[in-house]
Amino acid sequence: MPGTLLLFWTFAGLAVTSAALCITRRNPLASALWLVVTMFQIAALFVLLDAQFLAVLQVLVYAGAIMVLFLFVIMLLNLGRGGPSDIRGPAGVAVATLLAGALGVQLFIVARSAPSPGPGAGPLALAEQAEGMVGVVARPLFTTYLVPFEITSVLLLAAIVGAVVLAKRQL
């Protein structure tokens, strides 16, 4: 299926380009908006990798909720205006490129050693055909992983309380 592969590389190229733009823009507001673009591209990749439900969650939670929170804080602190650049000098950029490049090469080598799947639809695609794309995620979430799922709700409650306590001027 070369069409799927073509779509995949299109979205992957857009994701990498917008991620690179995100870390090189001086204006934090522009950075945040490029990151939103990256997250949309990653959601598209999720769809191509048989994870439609998580693609929807990616758009709703990441691009929708989390990035709006970031944009709110950037605007609240009035960081969108010019001001001096926060990007490090040439030496810092060189060191960062070197370190990140070395890490990227290492991850690449590890990725190449992953077992290559056989041809045809994987077991997940078959399960999705049988149970539907939400059912295939929902069933283990409410059976095998029920305890972690419930603990997540406690974690979110703790995060809400923590955020309010930290952000309030006087308790």
Next chain:
Amino acid sequence: MLLGPALSVSAVLFAIGVAGVLVRRNAIVIFMCVELMLNAVNLTFIALAQNLGIAGQIFVFFVMAVAAAEAAVGLAIILAIFRHGRTVNLQNITLLKG
């Protein structure tokens, strides 16, 4: 079929996130780069879930929940730091410097 390309893309995205953390000084932008790294790892999980079972997708679900909690608390901390020193530039936050 897409496993190899997906793992390569997520490696590149993760490296870009690391480069962003190393190269920027604005605390909020660094925080956004951490989110980018989380996204790259999510891509790995989902690529491997195609053949190794649904557990990878369940993990991505939990990563998203933790990322949401982390963003809320982290941004509240950044707000508190800004209120203290009127800056989010990490070079100017030197409370621990002797």
